[in-house]
Ligand SMILES: Nc1ncnc2c1ncn2[C@@H]1O[C@H](COP(=O)(O)OP(=O)(O)O)[C@@H](O)[C@H]1O
């Protein structure tokens with residue numbers, strides 16, 4: 001492999017990581033935009049998503065990488081695993097909001113944020129008790145199709161991850177930009193009191209936001225499993241922290257910013273891992289974050305002084 | 310004009326509190342269909358609290374708010390908008406990063422998107438050709454006067470029976486203030502009742518039929534605009550001599 005091929009290979013890997021971080025970052029940004037809350041439970045909702053996707057695939061009789069499917073069975077199996085992971089995680093998100101955060105709405109100080117940290121640990125420990133701490137073989141029924149681009153290899157799984165992530169982002173953008181509920185979400189993010197005065201039911205908006213953001217975390221858990229062929233109880237921390245960094249880098253509360261931030265972080269992780277060593281990836285990622293925040297405190301696409309009441 | 314026997318909006322013995330702070334004190338208002346009623350008063354006397362009590366952002370601790378004869382103080386804000394009460398908020402409060410058109414859509418949020426939506430949109434564009442020109446622009450990029458037009462248009466999109474305006478002339482140039490009050494009268498002539506908080510008493514008393522004067526949460530005076538314009542206390546407290554000159 002020439003160094004150009006190596007770089008291309010890392011760009012391919014980085015885009016897949018980026019797709020994952022973007023989806024996860026969207027969840028942080030959506031919730032922050034509506035509730036001005038950093039939802040630390042998101043880290044482990046994502047992990048639960050990976051586990052639920054794995055259990056769903058196993059329930060179809062898939063074990064590890066042994067079973068290869070094609071055609072409709074493949075699409076059906078993957079679709080079902082995505083759907084179940086997204087619905088379960090969306091449900092968990094709604095539950096967290098409805099049962100734990102809504103009673104704290106309007107409470108000043110860090111109580112809601114601390115609550116999300118607590119929930120994160122509860123999710124972690126429940127999965128730890130139920131499934132154990134070992135790395136699990138995540139079923140991957142994709143046929144081993146790959147294309148050569150020069151010296152680099154593009155696998156089917158990468159293409160699939162890109163397509164799914166793109167479809168989810170386009171869908172989310174459509175929802176937020178065009179639908180009645182999406183407009184209510186944007187209005188609430190910009191001026192909650194005025195939105196209420198227009199007749200927006202803020203409780204429903206907040207609940208929808210938690211559902212969407214957690215469902216995206218569920219999809220992301222499935223993608224993680226497909227990409228790494230593994231699921232483990234502690235995967236939420238590293239991926240979650242990078243995704244959160246991506247959201248801040250792009251400008252927290254800003255939807256396109258989260259997508260851009262995710263891709264940037266994914267590319268940096270892959271390319272720097274290749275060129276200067278994996279150990280340096282986090283140094284470079286967080287160094288860049290600090291740098292961007294010094295130059296543009298509101299993030300790449302964020303606005304300073306958001307118009308909030 | 311005396312209050313109609315069947316008022317559109319009525320406050321009966323309303324008290325409101327923010328924690329220990331007692332704001333509205335045993336307040337009574339009565340607004341008949343078709344009226345423009347103004348609420349006058351200095352800073353921090355409870356004018357915006359009155360508006361928030363009508364919209365349901367503040368709940369009375371005691372007393373009743375009636376709309377079309379029915380108590381509404383337990384209804385959600387959304388239910389009140391659906392029944393026909395729309396606000397024009399203090400300082401306009403458009404959604405700055407939504408387009409002018411999307412802001413108008415938010416005004417119609419509680420309604421089904423039907424043929425009447427387009428009808429109402431045309432009506433707003435007819436009243437405010439400037440708003441039509443700027444419909445694709447982000448609301449936050451408009452001038453203050455243009456924003457006030459969008460804010461009024463947004464309220465009209467709810468197809469309301471009652472519009473509650475909180476200081477519509479605040480921060481506008483004198484030319485725009487004139488325009489805004491002309492529009493308020495035009496909307497009222499088309500059949501919408503208007504309850505309007507104002508600090509600009511001279512202007513308010515030119516367009517209003519009746520007015521209430523609020524002082525630290527107590528209604529100290531009420532009457533027709535004509536009566537209040539002649540009232541000696543009002544002239545001293547709220548109307549400079551110049552303003553009285555133009556008002557009469
Ligand atoms: N959300 C709130 N919490 C506590 N006090 C408030 C709140 N809103 C208004 N007040 C107080 O209530 C009083 C009346 O306020 P307001 O109705 O806004 O006055 P204005 O007549 O200027 O519109 C003021 O003393 C104000 O400080």
Ligand SMILES: [Mg+2]
Nearest residue numbers: 356357358399
């Ligand atoms: Mg006020």
